Amino acid sequence: MPGESFYLCTPIFYVNDVPHIGHAYTEVASDLITRWHRQRGDDTWLLTGTDEHGQKILRTAVANDTSPKAWADKLVQEAWLPLLETINIANDDFIRTTDERHEKAVLIFLQKLYDDGFIYSGDYEGYYCVGCEEYKQLDDLMETPDGDYAGQLVCKIHGRPVEVLKETNYFFRMSDFEQPLLDLYQNRPDFIQPAGVRNEIISFVKQGLSDLSISRSSFDWGIKIPWDHSHVLYVWFDALLNYITAIGYGTDDENFARRWPAVQLVGKDIARFHAVIWPAMLMAAGLDVPKHVFGHGWLLVGGEKMSKSKLTGIAPEEITDTFGADAFRYYFMRAISFGQDGSFSWEDLSARYQAELANGFGNLASRVVAMVSRYYDGRIPEPGEYLEADLGIQKTVTDALATADAAIETFAIHEAIAAIWTIVEELNGYITLQEPWVLAKDPADRERLGTVLYTAAEGLRALAVLLSPVIPDSTEKLWAALGADSLGLVQEQLITEAAQWGQLPAGSRVTALEPLFPRIELLVAP
Ligand code: MSP
Secondary structure (H helix, E strand, C coil): CCCCEEEEEEEEEECCCCCCHHHHHHHHHHHHHHHHHHCCCCEEEEEEEEECCCHHHHHHHHHCCCCHHHHHHHHHHHHHHHHHHHCCCCCCEEEECCCHHHHHHHHHHHHHHHHCCCEEEEEEEEEEECCCCEEECHHHEEECCCCCCCCCEEECCCCCECEEEEEEEEEECHHHHHHHHHHHHHHCCCCEECHHHHHHHHHHHHCCCCCEECEECCCCCCCEECCEEEEEECHHHHHHCHHHHCCCCCCCHHHHHHHCCCEEEEEHHHHHHHHHHHHHHHHHCCCCCCCEEEEECCEEECCEECCCCCCCCCCHHHHHHHHCHHHHHHHHHHHCCECECEECCHHHHHHHHHHHHHHHHHHHHHHHHHHHHHHHCCECCCCCCCCHHHHHHHHHHHHHHHHHHHHHHCCCHHHHHHHHHHHHHHHHHHHHHHCHHHHCCCHHHHHHHHHHHHHHHHHHHHHHHHHCCCCHHHHHHHHHHCCHHHHCCHHHCCHHHCCCCCCCCCCCECCCCCCCCCCCCCCCCC
16 A cells, blocks of 8 residues: 555675675665555665674685774775665665664664573584574585595585684574464465575474574674673674664664564575574564565576675676666566576677667667657647557556556566566557558548557656666656656656556657667677
8 A cells, every 4th residue: 555664675785895796686676676666655765785793704804904894894885885876776775784873773672682581691512604604503514525625514505614613602592482483484474485485494493493692702893792792793683683773773763663664685595594583583572573584596607606705796887887777677687587596698688688678668769759759840749539459558558557566566576577568569569550650641640640659658658657666767768758757757656657548748848869778789798
């Protein structure tokens, strides 16, 4: 229902390295869904940010002869904030776990859990992977027969040796929440999505939950435990809290009540943290759990998750410098079923760019604008009586809107775009069949020509509104070229009203449209 709160959080990203297209993938999906809700009139908020404490960052900083804070500042300024520009993310906030507002609210949360008896001191003995920043069980590890780490236990994800910890730590009574979590998964089947991730998490929790070690005393890059400054908080406990500290937990009750609970979009690699530890923490604090935790798939390179540590990361600018931010956004959201893994290839990107964006959508826009210029002196014509073919376009728009809206509700982003794309296809077919260039030859067909071009322009108006969350730059250009500015900004048009026919005022002045997706000569991988 319009006006409802829609608060979406991305994971916060480690600043040990610069972003690759896997990180950008999460950002774009989050941004697209939030823009869609914003254009439905929901009370939206998009949060993203950086995860800056813990051993992984500390070690990177030391290796680079600097302090962890100086390292984080540099990476945030030079890499993570610029990423948002590169792929056109309209986030409302950017939180860093070194922000004072975060640290302050984390202390409030911790103290509450401690006072309420959910935290105790105990002995921890076990394995830890700094790459994952995670305590590991034996089945998370493997012994490598050869290579640099021959004979050692390595993390199955990072392929690097794990550390053996033996420390006195503070523990969170996570085991208390085993049954409440199972009840949550059962009572709210859409809490964890998609089904594959949900099943995996349910079977994990059914094996039994242990208490979680939440402090470390062997290094000091983290938030100090308020009642014992010789310990710092476990980096995941610290990081997960960003979702509530950023909206005023413990400091601004009104805003917190307005926004929380959130929709959490994460890669499936970290779904467990978000669907097990995080709701347990929230339950302990007497807070609502998230609305949904959606674990999306991975971008693969050579069949494996793209990652910097395996040197398979591709920088987003490598793609956007040539193809632009809109093509980046469109390609990844359209070509991969959201929730599934997907492989990136330059060939596939180039082919879709050419066929779908340049030839399918871009040409359609240019042709319609050019015909209005040529046949009506640059003014959108008045439509006459609508015939079946014209009404068919109106129905296509109505149906596409309904299908896309329902798809976004279930995170099926690729289906939403495919539904909207039926408008592109139908409009192209419509123009071919109606042959406005033939109608233009006979003054007796003047009214019919007006109806056809109005229908095409109005179809483009609807397309611009529906595609604005996907390709914000090009739809803005199209909007201006259609002379639709009198209706307000395209990104402020209500999606729910996009199919109401006749919004583009006859007489609006169109302006020349440069190709929205210009031909790219260099279509080979760099
Ligand atoms: N800092 C933690 C998250 C803390 S959230 C409280 C972390 N950071 S990360 O920098 O490693 O980024 C993780 C997220 O980046 C993944 O969950 C996923 O959303 C995205 N991706 C990283 N590599 C990816 C792919 N190869 N493919 C798709 N998404 C990827 O984990």
